Amino acid sequence: MSITVETYATLAEATSAMRDKTQFLGGGTMVVRGINYGAQDYNRVVRSTDAALRGIRNEGNQISIGAGVTMSQIMASSSTDFLAPVARLVGGPAIRNMATAGGNLFVRPPYGDFGTALLALDANVQMSDGQSLPIERFYAQRDSQRGIVAAILLPRPAHGVFRFRKVTRTKPKGASVLSIAATLPGGSRITEARIAFGAMGPTPLRAKEAEQALEGASLDATGIQRALDTCLNGLDPSDDSLASGWYRRAVAPVHLRRLLLGKES
Amino acid sequence: MTKSPVQFTLNGTETGVFVNGGANLLDVIRREAGDLAPKLGCAQGGCGACTVMIDGETHLACLTLAETVEGKRVETATSLANGPQLHPLQKAFVEGFAAQCGFCTPGMLMAAKALLDANPSPTREQVTEAIAGNICRCTGYEPIINAILTAAAELRGRISA
Numbered sequence: 001m002s003i004t005v006e007t008y009a010t011l012a013e014a015t016s017a018m019r020d021k022t023q024f025l026g027g028g029t030m031v032v033r034g035i036n037y038g039a040q041d042y043n044r045v046v047r048s049t050d051a052a053l054r055g056i057r058n059e060g061n062q063i064s065i066g067a068g069v070t071m072s073q074i075m076a077s078s079s080t081d082f083l084a085p086v087a088r089l090v091g092g093p094a095i096r097n098m099a100t101a102g103g104n105l106f107v108r109p110p111y112g113d114f115g116t117a118l119l120a121l122d123a124n125v126q127m128s129d130g131q132s133l134p135i136e137r138f139y140a141q142r143d144s145q146r147g148i149v150a151a152i153l154l155p156r157p158a159h160g161v162f163r164f165r166k167v168t169r170t171k172p173k174g175a176s177v178l179s180i181a182a183t184l185p186g187g188s189r190i191t192e193a194r195i196a197f198g199a200m201g202p203t204p205l206r207a208k209e210a211e212q213a214l215e216g217a218s219l220d221a222t223g224i225q226r227a228l229d230t231c232l233n234g235l236d237p238s239d240d241s242l243a244s245g246w247y248r249r250a251v252a253p254v255h256l257r258r259l260l261l262g263k264e265s
Numbered sequence: 266m267t268k269s270p271v272q273f274t275l276n277g278t279e280t281g282v283f284v285n286g287g288a289n290l291l292d293v294i295r296r297e298a299g300d301l302a303p304k305l306g307c308a309q310g311g312c313g314a315c316t317v318m319i320d321g322e323t324h325l326a327c328l329t330l331a332e333t334v335e336g337k338r339v340e341t342a343t344s345l346a347n348g349p350q351l352h353p354l355q356k357a358f359v360e361g362f363a364a365q366c367g368f369c370t371p372g373m374l375m376a377a378k379a380l381l382d383a384n385p386s387p388t389r390e391q392v393t394e395a396i397a398g399n400i401c402r403c404t405g406y407e408p409i410i411n412a413i414l415t416a417a418a419e420l421r422g423r424i425s426a
Contacts, residue, residue, distance in 0.1 A: 004267075025330065036327065092397040093394070093395055097323055098324055098329070213414070
């Protein structure tokens, strides 16, 4: 099937060009893969060379990441140093030169670990029409909307508050059996924890009962037990070539325990 | 089928081709430009056999729409040798038995070239990381890692000589 590729200098022009059977192109790691394998749900590809898409900016205590920022840029920028360990686990170097922050919000499991981290960080997704969506709401309506993501806005976490763990069959490059991202503010007594799982449902999902179970708890074996007991509630992992849903459910609390206790095993 | 004109620099040569809508860069390099160095492995970003450099950064040609390289500088493994004179990476691959079937070799060479351009003195771990996106089913990787370290040492020697 022939695809029409349209390039626009500004994001506003690209937004106007979106209509039925049209796919916006970010880094191409998922869209072009779809074209290579005969994707039938679109016959137009729209892209934008707008420089604003490629910028990382500090805005007060917030960081704005343009949707077209690549994983390599995330790793290189001092503004996003806390996200570098997440970006580093996305594909090999060539993929990281291509894959974008905005694109990661649209990929399906077992991919999308960067979005999992953004969910734990309470990011906001800024659409090109000016709308700003809390990332959880964005994920809930992701597959039914036609808009283009312009940028991702997130607060910079205090040192040591953000944690991330990705479980793969192969290292250093591999798709997720599962990933877990958490922000754990409060020091000795946790307050307002955020825990997000990747590859444990159709989109990254928060483990809200586990978050509540950590309220006021300390990060030791006793303090985290109730969070481990409840962390699977609301998660719905699928079977794929990497792991069955059953396996993912079986090992998720083990890896959450390791993440919360800061231990490798 | 409508074709679009695309102009880019391929291995230092101005190249103009007409491409089918949705054609990936790998197809265009191989079929239209006739450079058979980059290989089609998985067509989904998993194997790295199609690794090329675009404006100095490694990219996977199979996941790059040809129309997006308009005006850009594309280099494949064909760019490495200077006539009969092999690049130190190629020489080290030959002498260190780092190529067996050879299918991954052009991609491996470009991943290694990108590493050495940015970091002339990589550690073994950094070499491993740099080729993490390139699959080899013959060598077990050790000869490839050794060859890249050997080439790095030779290139450093040339610079200091």
